[in-house]
Amino acid sequence: MYTLTVRDNIMIAHSLPRPAFGPAQGLHGATFVVELSIRALELDENATVMDIGALSGVLGGALEELRYRNLDEHPAFEGRLTTTEALARHIAEDVAARLSQSEDERLVGLSVVLRENPDAWAGYSLDLP
Template structure:
């Protein structure tokens, strides 16, 4: 059995891609992503929750704030890589995992078994990355 709690936010970024397979997306363009962060646990804590919703939303908002309204082509954290939807999922998920391990979600991160981040690029396309804790 697994419980999942999900919080949602969004981010707006600019970026371009390297490689002919990306066609017109090789040019600088903007993207707006709806971001879902799902926290998974086998059991609820003593308060009956997976994580504190307010804390989870706040941590996610902080991570996204470091990306939104920025040209990711100029961000040293992404030097030499295409900032694909999949790669951005992993970036956000790994930072949420770090926050969970540090106890920033109102629960010991060791009690969680995974965090999954989904970036919705549109109503018909999205990607997910799940990190085990």
């Protein structure tokens, strides 16, 4: 199994209005380093999983709707908590939809990791059809 990983970052605002989140219950900002890894069974004719620039563009496209936004007001998260885990899933599903347009049957899965700081991160993985 081959993998290719690219990174980007986003700054968002949100609140986590439940007692379990302590001081993060109130509106606050967060900066995430976002890592996207895709998996392929085989390399393409250029001996790559995918062009790095193309995959960076896919990730950038998925993040654009989130950059500098208050996720409490974002329609995709209405009625949902915007934990790091939930945000990782949202990004992974957006990327999967974008990759499905390529119809590249070699791609079999992807993972998204959001790093809040060097000591804390969460992620979500899924298989591609």
